Amino acid sequence: ELARTGYQTDAARDHNWALLEALGVEMLRGDIRDLDSLLDASSGCDYLIHTAAQPAVTISMEDPLLDQATNVMGTLHVLEAARRHDVPVASCATIHVYGNWVNDTLGETETRYVREPAAIAEDEPTMRGYLTPLHASKASAEHYVSVYASTYGVRAASFRLTGIYGSRQLGGEDHGWVANFAIRNMLGWPVTVFGTGKQVRDVIYATDVVEAFLAFFENGEAGIYNIGGGTESTISLLECITLLDDLTGRKTDVRMEDARFGDLKYFICDISRAREKLSWEPRIRPAEGVPMLIEWAENNRHLFSGGDSTALSTGHEGADE
16 A cells, blocks of 8 residues: 555655664564464463554455455454453454444535534444445454453453544555645645545544553453544544645645545544543644644655655545544
8 A cells, every 4th residue: 555655665664663673662573364373472462452454445345355354354363362361452443333324414514524413422323324345344343342252251342443643654545544645745746535525534643542542451341432533633634634734834736536435424433431431531632633743744754755646645434544
């Protein structure tokens, strides 16, 4: 995906690993589809955080077998490792488990879609509306999280995440849209928006997601949690582009295309359950987080410049993980 997005692939791929190694983090290369190697790698851990996934709607439609093997069997292997090692596990799900029925409940303003009530809670219907292999694989994986909690007593949580962004994010063609837009604004590359640009997410800074993980491991109970920025951190694609233009003084070259079939036009998390059960609250709002992202991108221009400026940057449903 780095190559498809137009970045300097080798430099971008190695950048974050080098930073982690400098901090003393041990790197083990493996594949969550290989249970034996995963069991070896997770031995001795105090807890497991499952972030590995095939996150893109587009790729799930191109290769549903890869999508299933990674998202379903991979998650099952992580849960099995947690069971055998008797440790808690937090698994990253997605708002895509809801399907796109939300699209039928929307109004709109000049810059965004709107809904009343604005936020959507965990007890709302799932797997309704237009569905893709990604919806099926992520929902199935989440069911396995619940099964391992109820059947085996594993302290397991499924985090339905939305709109993660932050420094060191190599925002790609299919996900990571806030970072992708910021990087392309910096480089003067065009941004292609599919649909009206009024699509809305409650974006969340990466460090706030980390705080949610830690809150679960320290005192949280097993279950399903919406983890997003909530009603105070909402932004549409158009509003994000305007914010970037205002912060950088550069005008983004926006190219509008027809909407992609099945696009999830709106999602804002009701995070009341996480507040109550995890004693957790997102702290970094877009007005603070987006400037930090821009500063990091400016300081690491070499990771991106010189790539293919004609590669697509998209504003669509694949941007949520």
